[in-house]
Amino acid sequence: MVQTIPHGSWKSPITSDLIVSSSIRLGAARLDGPDIYWSELRPTEGGNQRIVRYGPEDPLGSVTEITPASVNVRTRVHEYGGGAYVIHQGTVYFSNFADQRLYCQRAGEDPFAITPAVTPAAGLRYADMVVDAARERLICVVEDHRQSGEAINAIATVPLSGGLPKVIVSGNDFYSSPRLSPDGTALAWITWNHPQMPWDGTELWLAEITEDGSLSHPRHLVGNTKESVCQPKWSPAGTLHFISDATGWWNLYRWEGERGEPLFPMEAEFAGPQWSFGQSSYGFVDNRHILCTYQYQGETKLAELNTLARSMDEIAVPYSGIGSLQVGRGYAVFLGASTDRPSALVRLNLETAQITEVRRSSSLEIDPGYLSKPTVISFPTTGGFNAYGIYYPPQNKDFEASVTERPPLLVKTHGGPTASASSALNPSIQYWTSRGFAVLDVNYGGSSGYGRAYRNRLQKRWGIVDVDDAVNGALYLVEQGKADRDRLAIDGGSAGGYTTLATLTFRDVFKAGASYYGVSDMSSLAAETHKFESRYLDSLVGPYPAEKSVYEARSPINAVDQLSCPIIFFQGSEDRIVPPNQAETMVNALKQKGIPVAYLLFEGEQHGFRKAENIKRALDAELSFYAQIFSFELADNIEPVDIAGIDSWTK
Template identity: 50%
Template sequence: MQVTTARYGSWRSPITSEFIVAQSIGLSDVQLDGRDTYWVESRPAEAGRSVIVKCAHDGSVTDMVPAPLNARTRVHEYGGGAYGVSQGAVFFCNFSDQKIYRVGDGGPQPLTVDGLRYADLVIDHPRKRLIAVQEDHRASENEPVNSLVVVGFDGSPHVTLASGRDFYSSPRLSPDGRSLAWLSWNHPNMPWDGTELWVAELSTDGALTSERLIAGGAGESVFQPEWSPGGVLHFVSDRTGWWNLYRAAGGETAPLLSMEAEFGMPQWVFGMSCYSFVSEGQIACAWNHSGLWSLGLLDARSQQLRDLGIAGRDFSCVRAAADRIVVRAGAPDKPAAILQVDLPSGTSKVLKKSAPFPGAELQPFLSVAHPYEFPVGEGEKAYAFFYPPRNPEFSAPSGDRPPLLVKSHGGPTAAVTSTLDLRTQYWTSRGYAVLDVNYGGSTGYGRRYRDRLKGQWGVVDVEDCVKGAQALAAQGLVDGKRMMITGGSAGGYTVLCALAFHKVFSGGASHFGVSDLEAMTRDTHKFESRYLESLVAPYPAEAGLYQRRSPVHFARQITAPVIFFQGEDDKIVPPNQTEMMVDALRAQGLPAGYMLFAGEGHGFRRGDNIKRALDGEFSFYDAVVVKAGLRF
């Protein structure tokens, strides 16, 4: 192979945007029904349509949702938990009208009316009904009413089971059908701040009686209640500072295992699962230690946890039966896939890939994530994954250093993993280094690390991204004069703050990012409408602080070029926020790109738009930073 000498950032790569979009799908929401396995595929090639897929025991695969139906809910805007399946019956929420449909021989039939949204569907066969979270937008679009309701299989009018709290999630019916568990919480808490786990008995007519609080409160985040096959309630709680597994029995709660590891996640969407029962005494579970996930079996009686040794560092959507575990799994050298583990033999097989596993021709181009820690304060450290540039067809001139792209994740209460992402490889194979930062406030490192962002959004996250970039430059691993920062949603806010309040980065990209905290508080949807009270301060009492943390008021301090990507239908960060920033930067003569995508919301789902955004960001940096060699 002939190796060409060329500066970092100018290398040609076979990992093109066309290749990424054509080959990639999203995978989520695994469910088991007898011997069959179900999951949801988000398909960019079908305009981002979400399709429920059934994989039968014989290996045959069937789409359960015909086009143009789209199995996606908008409860909390982020959705999740858009379908339920039991004894072969499939019910799902359709995106365009948000109605619940039942899959039948004559095609899917709607069961509900306009103006209502549903999620977390639980099938109650004996009573011929669904139990679900309902979000009622008929009286108010900005402050809908959330509740737990039942919907009859025949579409009969719904009946409210529980109401009066701001939010509900995770209804779980006991195996004997006599009890229901659920989570609820009120403003200003987010579910990772504080939730309550409730249980009630179901009367003969299906109504709730004898409601009682099991766990949780304002300072305790409870996640994923589940009943064991024998009817014992289990849940995840961070009462010790770490999301660990507990059981509730005899009026008391007790930990199954105490570890400085996370067996839970921030509940941004419905239907999340980090554990599932193989049997009464054996639990399949995934846990996160220092940003890296493992998959194993927990013996509930002996409290012994055994790592299954499955190759991978990212596990979610955990479902189990007596003889198998099915999970969404990813690894540094493999993209996410639906993986089935056969428990008797210990073997595993892939049921569906989110992208083709790179063949021999692409393996030499792949940059594998390196866990990276760096100091951020007195005795504090932050975490990231570092990807050095890699392309066997190119080498850089002596003394050259690669440009750096710092990635700031959304949320901000979320985290990145080391799973192979072809979008990251797009950059590294072109001669960029990438630093994917889990700044203070990220999950996977315990509640104390998560709480570093309390009252400090726009400060801690920004400083961690800045210091991570500076640490790499000081080590000579990157070119300190060619460092860019990119992020989406909350990550876009971090980008704009970094450019407004620091002079470290030579350019940036904001993907549907927040620029005005006051506008976000006034205009955003119910789920996040009080989120900033913990991330920043109470509003409007601290309106001045909101203004001081809003990049839109400090556009004149930005001296680096910025490109913006925005969905026209975004309800979380409306286009007017982005356009205020674009206008302010252009007014002072800065290069400010702006790409507005019709038909897209908060995050891009259409393949052509994903391609345009990826190529647009690369071309922007290439023109105004990398080739120009400018330091703005």
């Protein structure tokens, strides 16, 4: 029998314990002949990332542990990493997080370092490796922190037998995606310079490889400060392909003669922003057919492109999100996420279209009666534009609220800010909806997936466009009768944390919020952050310190007098992207003003939480925070969060 209970007080089986105890984070799928490899981030193992393998003879559901629990396969190049390992004939080469050295892992043996220790520790970092078997070496991106000042990035080689890296391409600020031609005679790569980010403007280069392994006749093919090029790959026949947004959309191209030739122009995104190394959204079935994934009108599609006929056929798969696509002989592998099932590593038979889920990210089996079904929505926003979001209504088969009660709304702002929200099943969102909250996951102006013009809406207007879109999304749902105007909350992490803090400071719409390692002081971020993002704010805000007054005007820390609602802060003690002082300065200011504030600092965590106990605590603490602020009873027996100033606030 369905009980009538106020929103927020519904009892849900989707608990924080359930979420963290049965979940892993799948990533970085790779193929080695018929064997499938991928990474698993395991919160219950302290957030370590392991490499595992599944072979065609293995029972479904079983995996072979490749790297031991004593290592953490993760690189710190660009701080966001990616591309931390590569496989060749059963041997894995990887970066170990603790010392950032490269290691070799052979089947049945212990891993051993192939790059020497350097001073300072972790002074050399490696990513995005490819194996140059003919020359017995790795080709990779190297980031050198051994000197004072800004790190130096380059493309280098490392002998498989061990040794220091030898730089073969240098001179620019950033490099990625070194890709060796099938015959080993040419190398392609991506490069860019400050103040561009890789989604703003990059260049594709090509060089010949000489007999001694050095490069000759390097030349710039395509790309500039207004064109983003990514994911260079070689076809089996040795034709260079890449993705470019020269038309305003990331589309597939190939290098034909002396020009880049578009293969199937359309208003869709065949790539996403290159925040991390090793991203892959297409692969070669053969010389004429490309398996690819793309985003179209807010949905992710899988298709096969015939490059001879210039036709594309969609492949029906039950996934709303597809990533890390790899194509082998007669099959493909990708990470698939759907709206009602946990993400999985999926094997697709290219002949029969049969789908096999090799590994699921979670053993969660959630009754559909507790799952909210997402809807992609568009709503009017400032300047006559439309913005986008994914709306989740409250859903719990055991409970309902009074017909006169509107639900509290939690607006979520993704990071980046050049990222995007997905409709794939996210148990952390269902945690809220199954307790009676509505959720709006906003794809504000600046988000990817809607073309370059939509991304560029945020240029020079970070803290304005994103804030307006978050506010207008919430008010749109209020007008539709789907949210309570007096119980609007907002949360976000990293750049989304900034949007959260800016919205709470400069607008009087939301009644509470949660900042996860969010930016409160733009000037400090510009002065203190790491190399990869050190000039990012040039495009989002303006050059620093020339536009220092703009930075100060848009920094929540400088406008605490405008802030009048409670906030909870979550922060990692070792965060080098947004240091803890960004949160702590804000917390102290709120305490002095007498506004309820809570602060949880997690020791050993960095930019994003990886340990199960911290993920659990943060989720429950945010719920406890809203329960105290909005005055509803919790059905859960969770540890209450300590809120400074709550007593005087609620009197």
